[in-house]
Amino acid sequence: MHDIQQLISAALDGKRAALARLLSVIEGADQNLLAIESQLTPPVGEAFVIGITGPPGAGKSTLINRLVPHALESFGQAAVLAIDPSSPFSQGALLGDRVRMQGGEFGERVFIRSMASRGEEGGLARATSTAVRLFDACKWPVVIIETLGIGQVELDIMNLADTVLVVLNPGWGDEIQANKAGLTEAGDVFAINKADKPGAAQTRKDLLDSVSLISSKSMPDIMETVATTDKGVLELWQAITAHHARLISSGELVERRHNRQRGLIRRIISDQINRLMDDALNTEEVAMLLEKSTVGEVDIHKALHRVLALMNR
Amino acid sequence: MDHSQKRILMAKTGLDGHWRGPTIVARALRDAGFEVIMIGMANTDDIVRAAVDEDVDLVGLNIGGHINVALRAVNSVREARPDVPIFAGGTVPPHAKKQLEALDVEVFPPGSQLVDIVAAADRLTGRSAD
Numbered sequence: 001m002h003d004i005q006q007l008i009s010a011a012l013d014g015k016r017a018a019l020a021r022l023l024s025v026i027e028g029a030d031q032n033l034l035a036i037e038s039q040l041t042p043p044v045g046e047a048f049v050i051g052i053t054g055p056p057g058a059g060k061s062t063l064i065n066r067l068v069p070h071a072l073e074s075f076g077q078a079a080v081l082a083i084d085p086s087s088p089f090s091q092g093a094l095l096g097d098r099v100r101m102q103g104g105e106f107g108e109r110v111f112i113r114s115m116a117s118r119g120e121e122g123g124l125a126r127a128t129s130t131a132v133r134l135f136d137a138c139k140w141p142v143v144i145i146e147t148l149g150i151g152q153v154e155l156d157i158m159n160l161a162d163t164v165l166v167v168l169n170p171g172w173g174d175e176i177q178a179n180k181a182g183l184t185e186a187g188d189v190f191a192i193n194k195a196d197k198p199g200a201a202q203t204r205k206d207l208l209d210s211v212s213l214i215s216s217k218s219m220p221d222i223m224e225t226v227a228t229t230d231k232g233v234l235e236l237w238q239a240i241t242a243h244h245a246r247l248i249s250s251g252e253l254v255e256r257r258h259n260r261q262r263g264l265i266r267r268i269i270s271d272q273i274n275r276l277m278d279d280a281l282n283t284e285e286v287a288m289l290l291e292k293s294t295v296g297e298v299d300i301h302k303a304l305h306r307v308l309a310l311m312n313r
Numbered sequence: 314m315d316h317s318q319k320r321i322l323m324a325k326t327g328l329d330g331h332w333r334g335p336t337i338v339a340r341a342l343r344d345a346g347f348e349v350i351m352i353g354m355a356n357t358d359d360i361v362r363a364a365v366d367e368d369v370d371l372v373g374l375n376i377g378g379h380i381n382v383a384l385r386a387v388n389s390v391r392e393a394r395p396d397v398p399i400f401a402g403g404t405v406p407p408h409a410k411k412q413l414e415a416l417d418v419e420v421f422p423p424g425s426q427l428v429d430i431v432a433a434a435d436r437l438t439g440r441s442a443d
Binding site: 021 | 339343344346348352358365368
């Protein structure tokens with residue numbers, strides 16, 4: 001614990017290696033995560049948090065590589081958190097987002113950190129929100145989060161980012177895909193990347209149809225980009241910062257951040273409940289009950305109630 | 314879930330574009346449960362920055378191009394992260410292998426077995442005690 005305090009003060013002092021180590025510490029164990037969370041109160045909340053999500057291969061990393069220079073121009077410094085999947089089999093991971101984000105010429109002004117999802121299912125890693133708070137506390141003015149390549153429901157990013165950019169490609173699904181719940185509801189700004197490929201106009205049309213029916217939201221910008229050639233990237237950055245400005249002027253930013261705090265507490269509590277449940281399930285007594293219920297000697301409800309009783313102890 | 318995964322940086326030094334070797338090694342390390350951060354072709358500054366910012370437990374260098382470039386990368390990583398072991402692979406000629414080993418870099422020349430590379434990663438990151 002003493003170590004953690006030293007690391008925090010070094011990181012707040014601008015020591016990059018200390019911040020890097022803290023990012024590992026929060027990935028390591030839940031109690032570290034809580035210890036650090038509690039020392040970062042009151043929440044600072046100065047950083048502009050941009051979430052970038054979309055299916056695998058949509059060009060999220062390449063777009064980020066193109067957005068970073070604009071972020072630097074507007075804010076001076078930028079942190080990038082890039083999440084990639086962990087293998088459910090080996091728990092290993094190949095974190096490859098950095099290949100497309102060299103950015104060497106920006107030197108110390110860019111801090112890129114790769115994170116493995118480590119079994120989390122919402123498109124982020126367990127430690128992502130604490131990592132954002134750390135960057136924020138260390139005065140990084142912008143944090144860009146790249147989620148896993150996602151499908152339709154992994155939308156934790158909504159609860160973490162101020163502005164969510166959804167990256168899609170021409171030919172993505174059809175009007176039915178566009179009207180399914182999930183991805184299209186999450187976007188504050190959309191980028192149709194690889195827009196030089198056929199089908200960009202149709203994708204824009206499908207998206208427009210879909211988002212126009214979401215009554216709770218104002219019409220998001222739908223931008224077209226070709227990340228590999230930088231086409232449309234400046235306009236995309238302007239759309240992102242315009243959304244941010246609207247969040248501030250409308251007061252919605254405060255509301256989103258309240259939701260973020262709520263989400264954080266919810267996650268910490270559900271982690272604890274899961275741990276209690278696993279502990280109960282792993283007791284010999286419950287194992288025996290489960291064995292008996294498998295062969296029909298005991299009603300499964302009995303095992304269930306026993307687990308609940310053990311969790312309440 | 315094990316929360317103590319070790320992190321390994323995999324970088325290519327020089328301008329050699331042969332990706333197959335490091336990709337296969339990265340895959341083997343992933344399957345052995347490591348988190349492997351790939352940065353591809355990178356100059357010394359990029360490698361050092363990644364070693365610091367990613368807080369890795371081990372640096373793997375794929376040696377392409379001139380050995381002096383690789384030696385410079387090794388020295389710079391040592392300076393920034395003296396606590397981090399380094400291993401290397403690729404088409405490393407015998408004289409270059411000696412130079413790297415003199416800097417305490419474990420070298421896996423062509424013909425090396427993936428199991429040996431994984432075992433070295435285990436040992437160098439302290440995941441196994443052998």
